[in-house]
Amino acid sequence: MKYYTDEIRFEMTSNPLMERIAQLKERDYADDGCYDEAPRDFADAMENYHLALELVDSVTEETIAPNAESVDLEGPHCEQGRVRYATKTYENLKAMTQAGLDGVTMPRRYGGLNLPIIVNTAANEMVSAADASFENVWSLQDCIETLYCFGSEDQRQRFIPRVCAGETMSMDLTEPDAGSDLQSVMLRATYDEEADCWRLNGSKRFITNGDSDIHLVLARSEAGTRDGRGLSMFIYDKRDGGVDVRRIENKLGIHGSPTCELVFRNARAELCGDRKMGLIKYVMSLMNGARLGIAAQSVGLSQASYTEAVSYARERKQFGRPIIEFPAVAEMISTIRAKLDAGRALLYQTARYVDMYKSLEDISRERKLTSEERQEMKQYSRLADAFTPLAKGMNSEFANQNAYDCVQIHGGSGFMQEYPCQRIYRDARITSIYEGTTQLQTVAAIRYITNGFYQNVIQEMLSQQVAESLLSQQERIRQMEENLSALVANVRDTENQELLDLSARHLYEMTAYVVMSLLLLRNAQLAPDMFGQSFEVFLTYAESECQKHATFLSHISPDNLRNYRV
Amino acid sequence: MNLNIVVLAKQVPDTRNVGPDAMTAEGTVNRSALPAIFNPEDLNALEQALRLKDRFPNTHITVLTMGPDRASEVIREAMYRGADQGFLLTDRAFAGADTLATSYALAQAIRFLQPDVNLILGGRQAIDGDTAQVGPQVAEKLGMNQITYSEEIIEFLPDAPQPVITVKRHIDGGVEIVQSPLPCLLTVNGSAAPCRPKNVKRLFRYKKYEVPRICCADIQADLQQCGMAGSPTKVKAVENIVFRAKESRTITGSDEDIRALIKELKQSKTI
Numbered sequence: 099m100k101y102y103t104d105e106i107r108f109e110m111t112s113n114p115l116m117e118r119i120a121q122l123k124e125r126d127y128a129d130d131g132c133y134d135e136a137p138r139d140f141a142d143a144m145e146n147y148h149l150a151l152e153l154v155d156s157v158t159e160e161t162i163a164p165n166a167e168s169v170d171l172e173g174p175h176c177e178q179g180r181v182r183y184a185t186k187t188y189e190n191l192k193a194m195t196q197a198g199l200d201g202v203t204m205p206r207r208y209g210g211l212n213l214p215i216i217v218n219t220a221a222n223e224m225v226s227a228a229d230a231s232f233e234n235v236w237s238l239q240d241c242i243e244t245l246y247c248f249g250s251e252d253q254r255q256r257f258i259p260r261v262c263a264g265e266t267m268s269m270d271l272t273e274p275d276a277g278s279d280l281q282s283v284m285l286r287a288t289y290d291e292e293a294d295c296w297r298l299n300g301s302k303r304f305i306t307n308g309d310s311d312i313h314l315v316l317a318r319s320e321a322g323t324r325d326g327r328g329l330s331m332f333i334y335d336k337r338d339g340g341v342d343v344r345r346i347e348n349k350l351g352i353h354g355s356p357t358c359e360l361v362f363r364n365a366r367a368e369l370c371g372d373r374k375m376g377l378i379k380y381v382m383s384l385m386n387g388a389r390l391g392i393a394a395q396s397v398g399l400s401q402a403s404y405t406e407a408v409s410y411a412r413e414r415k416q417f418g419r420p421i422i423e424f425p426a427v428a429e430m431i432s433t434i435r436a437k438l439d440a441g442r443a444l445l446y447q448t449a450r451y452v453d454m455y456k457s458l459e460d461i462s463r464e465r466k467l468t469s470e471e472r473q474e475m476k477q478y479s480r481l482a483d484a485f486t487p488l489a490k491g492m493n494s495e496f497a498n499q500n501a502y503d504c505v506q507i508h509g510g511s512g513f514m515q516e517y518p519c520q521r522i523y524r525d526a527r528i529t530s531i532y533e534g535t536t537q538l539q540t541v542a543a544i545r546y547i548t549n550g551f552y553q554n555v556i557q558e559m560l561s562q563q564v565a566e567s568l569l570s571q572q573e574r575i576r577q578m579e580e581n582l583s584a585l586v587a588n589v590r591d592t593e594n595q596e597l598l599d600l601s602a603r604h605l606y607e608m609t610a611y612v613v614m615s616l617l618l619l620r621n622a623q624l625a626p627d628m629f630g631q632s633f634e635v636f637l638t639y640a641e642s643e644c645q646k647h648a649t650f651l652s653h654i655s656p657d658n659l660r661n662y663r664v
Numbered sequence: 665m666n667l668n669i670v671v672l673a674k675q676v677p678d679t680r681n682v683g684p685d686a687m688t689a690e691g692t693v694n695r696s697a698l699p700a701i702f703n704p705e706d707l708n709a710l711e712q713a714l715r716l717k718d719r720f721p722n723t724h725i726t727v728l729t730m731g732p733d734r735a736s737e738v739i740r741e742a743m744y745r746g747a748d749q750g751f752l753l754t755d756r757a758f759a760g761a762d763t764l765a766t767s768y769a770l771a772q773a774i775r776f777l778q779p780d781v782n783l784i785l786g787g788r789q790a791i792d793g794d795t796a797q798v799g800p801q802v803a804e805k806l807g808m809n810q811i812t813y814s815e816e817i818i819e820f821l822p823d824a825p826q827p828v829i830t831v832k833r834h835i836d837g838g839v840e841i842v843q844s845p846l847p848c849l850l851t852v853n854g855s856a857a858p859c860r861p862k863n864v865k866r867l868f869r870y871k872k873y874e875v876p877r878i879c880c881a882d883i884q885a886d887l888q889q890c891g892m893a894g895s896p897t898k899v900k901a902v903e904n905i906v907f908r909a910k911e912s913r914t915i916t917g918s919d920e921d922i923r924a925l926i927k928e929l930k931q932s933k934t935i
C-alpha cells in the first residue's frame with residue numbers, strides 16, 4: 099500500500115495500549131449485536147481499523163493524489179459571498195462521503211464510525227501525504243468532537259448525523275485583531291428575545307473552510323467585557339444564512355483550502371455549552387484536537403517529502419551515477435527518514451494518550467468512573483496535554499525542514515513548478531504557524547518542563563529493559579537527559595522569567611529530542627529492520643541538536659539577556 | 665416501484681500489471697504473481713447499477729459471478745460498494761467453460777434467481793479473455809435486447825406504460841444514442857464513469873459475509889451445456905511467446921538520454 103505504509107501499520111498494532119483503547123472506545127464491545135458493523139472483540143476491532151485505513155489508502159491513491167496538482171493550481175474562488183472549491187475538491191469530498199469516511203470518531207448512534215482518534219490520525223496523515231490542503235477541508239469535520247463533548251443532546255442529534263453524512267465544518271475563531279491572542283475576540287453575540295435565539299454580528303478573518311455547512315463560532319456574549327471570560331461558543335448553521343464570505347486569501351500554500359474573511363450580519367446562532375466558557379474550556383479542547391490534526395498533517399507532508407526525495411534521487415543521474423549514491427544526498431534523505439520516523443512515533447504516542455483520556459472522559463458522562471478509572475483518566479489527560487504541543491511543534495518544524503531538503507535534492511528542478519516537492523514545500527510552511535505557532539507550543543509545554551513532568555515520563559521510559567545491542571544507545575539517551583535536567587535546573591534556579599522565556603524553545607526542543615529518541619529506541623527494538631537505521635541516524639542527530647542548544651544556553655545568563663532585546 | 669438489476673462480474677488475474685514473473689517457466693500463468701481482481705469494466709457496470717439505485721431507492725442489485733471459491737471475493741467487493749446480494753456459481757461441472765457454456769450457466773441462473781429482472785449489466789469484456797461475448801450471449805439466451813459499448817444511461821423509465829432505457833454508446837469515431845424496451849442487457853465500456861469506492865460501514869458489515877453458492881442442480885442446468893461438455897471452443901495449445909530484442913537498452917526520459925537517442929537514430933538513418 100502506498101499510503102497505508104508498513105510504518106503506520108506498525109504504529110497501529112505495536113503498542114499494548116491499543117487493546118485498552120479499543121475496549122474503552124467500544125465500551126467493552128457493547129454495540130455488538132446492535133449494529134451490524136460493530137466489532138465483537140479486540141481482534142475484530144483491529145481488523146476494522148485496518149480495513150478502514152486500507153480504504154483511506156485506496157481513496158487517497160485513486161482520487162485525492164491524482165487531483166492534488168489540479169486542486170493546487172485552480173484553488174477555490176469567492177462568488178457572491180460563497181466559496182466555490184476547486185473542481186477536483188468536490189470530487190475528493192464526494193469520494194470520501196461515498197466511502198463513508200465522515201464522522202470517523204463519532205458514536206454509531208449518530209451515524210458515526212466510532213473509530214478511535216489514533217485511526218483518524220492515521221487517516222489524516224495519509225490524506226495529507228497526498229494533498230495537505232484537502233486534508234484541511236475534510237478533517238475540519240473533527241470539530242464535531244467539540245460539539246459532541248459540550249453540546250446538548252438535542253444539538254448532537256441535529257448536527258452529528260449531518261456531519262456523518264458528509265457535511266463540512268469550520269471553527270471561526272480568529273479576527274483581524276485576535277490571532278494568537280484569542281482573548282481579544284470582538285464578534286458580538288446578542289440575545290434576540292423576539293426570535294428566541296442568539297444573533298452574531300461582526301467579522302472573522304483567516305477562517306479555514308469558512309463557508310462550511312456547520313460553524314463553531316467564538317463570540318463575545320457578555321457586553322462590556324474585554325477578556326476571555328466574556329466569550330462563548332456558538333453553532334452557526336449555514337442553512338439559516340446570515341454569514342457571507344467577503345474574500346478568500348491568496349496564500350503561499352495549501353491553495354485548495356479556502357481561507358476566508360467572514361461577515362456576520364445578524365446571523366442566527368445557538369449557544370453550545372455554557373456561556374462564558376467559550377475560550378476557557380471549549381476552544382482549548384477544540385485547539386488540542388486541531389493541534390493533533392496539524393501534527394498528523396505535518397507527518398504526512400514529511401512522508402511526502404521522503405517519498406519524493408527518494409524517487410527523484412534514484413532516477414536522477416549526475417556524473418554517471420544516480421545522485422542517491424552521493425553521501426551528501428544520501429545523508430539528507432536518511433535524515434528526512436529519521437525525523438519522519440521519530441516524529442511519527444511521537445504523533446501516535448500522543449494520539450494514544452488522547453484516545454485514552456477522551457474515551458474515559460466520555461464514559462464519565464455516561465456513568466460514574468471507578469477510582470482506578472478516574473486515576474487513569476487524570477494520568478492520560480496530563481500526558482495528552484503535555485505531548486500534544488511536542489507533537490505539533492516538532493512535527494511542523496520537521497515538515498518544513500524535510501520539505502526544504504526535498505526541494506534541495508531536486509536541485510533546479512525542485513525550484514520549478516514541475517515536481518510535487520514545490521507544493522509540499524509551500525504547503526508545509528503553514529503547519530508551524532496555524533493552530534498555535536511553534537512559539538506558542540513552547541509556551542504550552544514549558545510548564546511541564548519546569549515542573550518535572552516530562553522528566554518523570556522520560557525516567558520511566560529509560561527504565562524499560564532494552565536488548566543488549568541497544569544498551570549503549572540507551573546510555574547515550576540517558577546522558578542527553580542528564581544534560582537537559584541540569585540545564586533546566588540552572589534556568590529555573592535563576593528565577594528570571596525573561597531568561598526562562600528565552601531558554602524555553604531550546605529546552606523544549608531538547609526535551610522533544612530525548613522523548614523521540616526513546617520512542618524510536620522502542621520501535622527499533624521491536625522492529626529492527628524497519629527502524630534500526632533511522633534510530634541510529636536520529637540519535638546522532640538528536641545528540642548534535644541537544645549539544646547545540648546546550649552550548650547556546652551555556653552562554654546565556656541574566657547579564658547578557660540584553661543582547662537579545664530588539 | 666421495485667427494480668431488479670443483475671450485474672455480471674468476473675474475477676480475473678490482473679493482467680494490467682504484468683511483471684517479469686507473470687509466466688511460469690512452463691509457460692502457464694503464474695497466478696501468485698498476478699493478483700485476482702474485479703474485472704475493471706464490470707466495475708463500470710456496477711457503478712451504472714448503483715447510480716440507478718441512487719435514483720430509485722427500491723432497486724435491488726444482485727451480483728452474479730461464476731468461478732472457483734475465491735471468486736466470492738468479487739461478490740463481497742460488490743457488496744462493499746453497494747450491491748444488495750450476490751451469488752457464486754460454482755460447481756465442478758462448470759469448469760473449463762468457454763463463452764457459450766458460461767453464458768448458458770449465467771442465463772440459467774438469472775432465470776432461476778431473478779426471473780423478474782428489469783436490467784442486466786456487465787462489463788464490455790474481461791481483461792483475461794478479451795472476448796466480449798458473454799454479455800451478448802446471455803441476452804440472446806434470455807431473449808432480451810442488448811446494448812453493447814454502453815457509456816451512460818441517459819434515460820430510464822421502468823414504470824412507463826412501455827418501459828424503456830436510453831443509452832449513450834461509445835462507438836468508433838463518436839457516440840450513438842439508442843433506446844430499447846426493458847428488460848434489456850447492457851455491456852458497459854471502460855470509458856463509462858468509474859465505480860465509486862467501497863463504503864467503510866459496508867466493509868465492516870460484510871467482511872465475513874458468506875456468499876451463497878449455486879451449483880448445477882440448483883438452477884437445473886443441462887450438464888451437456890455446462891463446462892467442458894458445453895464448450896465447442898477447444899484450446900489446442902497455449903504457447904508462451906516472449907518478444908525478445910537481441911540487444912536492448914533502457915533509455916530514461918532525461919533530456920540527455922533523449923538527445924543521445926535522436927543522434928544515434930539519425931546516424932543510423934533510421935529517422
